[in-house]
Amino acid sequence: MRNVHEMSEYTIGEAAEILGVTPRTLRHWETKGLLVPGWRTTSDYRLYTEDDLQTGFAIVVYKSAGLPLADIASLLEESSAKSRIDRLKRQREVLSAQLDTVHTMITHLDEIIAQQREQEITMEEIKKVFGDDMPGYQEEAEQRWGHTKEWAQSQEVQKGMTLEDWQRVKAEQDDFVAALASASDNGVKPGSAEAEELVARHRAQIGQWYDVSTAKQVLIARMYVADPRWEETYKGHAPYLLELIEEHARREGLDLEHIEWG
Template identity: 55%
Template sequence: MTDHTIGEAADILHVTTRTLRHWDAIGLLVPSWRTWADHRLYTDDDLDTALQILVYREAGVPLKEIGALLAEPATAEERLRRQRDILVERIGHLHRMVRAVDEILQEDEMNDEKMTTEEKIELFGGDWKPEYQDEAEQRWGGTPEWEQSQARQAKMTKEDWIRVKEEQDAFVDALADAATRDVEPGSDEASALVARHLASIDQWYEVSRSRQVLLARMYVADERFNAAYRGHAAYLLSLVEAEAEKEGVDLADVQWG
């Protein structure tokens, strides 16, 4: 039996190492072995399980449900038959969706130009990558906010995406300028920046001040977000928390709800 490093396993499965780490963290695919240095090692059986996960995921099954399916006792044949049933059901669903889209096209209700993945990459550069969408779905897929965001994105035209990019760039410019000038958190100018930031999120899904605080804290914890804000994520957090505190939010007990 051959053991594979996480990089080798990712190459074989055509996924990212980040995906495998996420599956390990949530207990969906825990590698059978680890080295003395705590590096993950995947067996051939682990890769077989990973392939099952990928089949279920491609069929649109949420990761939580995939974990439950894999935990059920079953022979290899039973698992394959179950996967086949799910895929057949998914195919039927997709056929119904195709018919619905065809009807819309016949009614000539889709005149706005939509933006392709390639165009999004060209527009957003390093700030937008297809794997980010996969990671976001792994973390938040199935939540009301995710569903609301996906529904709104589905209606966006190419012009809408260009507007979003321009507004984000303008906000980051204003944030960097405020940080350079040491604009005081809680001031009128700071409040205006916080309002712009909240509006940029609210265009995707409903967001409260408490939710804004939690999101701003996430930006500080994730270097990718900090880079998107040109290293000013901590400053943005200070502005958001000052505004929240003015409104009576208990910063020691911030809730998403």
């Protein structure tokens, strides 16, 4: 770009760059009669003079103060400094009122945030739903998986949960365990429609915390079998659940001998 001090006429692109606006904005100002370039080339290209740029800078300043284009047009036409000052004082009053409104809104938001924090679920309340061992399970889980994206996802979900949400999770878990036990007692075969429904329910329970694939579901079910605490959670039916899930995975074409988390 040419040096500003070496020229007195500027193309629309150069004028826009100097003023910190876009050529489209300059064209819009022209249609509103705010800034009409002083010259045109023989090819009808706009050329802006130093006086045009001074007007442009004034428009930029007025817009930054929140003045609408109609008021800016009136200001530019004002020949009296007192009239311009009076108009700008009125705009200052408008901005002050808007600032007061913003401060009020921020105060209300702070109050809402404080109320929400008061409603956050505590570990003591979670213990009432899942039992006294819950804090220990939570700590162990963080030690084992705290570095994973799944852990991060689950923690984000928990932040927005209420006591009612935790109670719902517990009720759904209890209902699932009862359905699993019933299916086992009634000899529901892996791969059957009823078995597939149980697999889908189990996957949905995990999926409410983090993204889960069939491979992940298999590995989680295998963990249930390996950990006596999960065996207790599933009332001794963890191996049966694993059978159902592995048959589902087999039908999806997974190699059960080479399952990887993912």
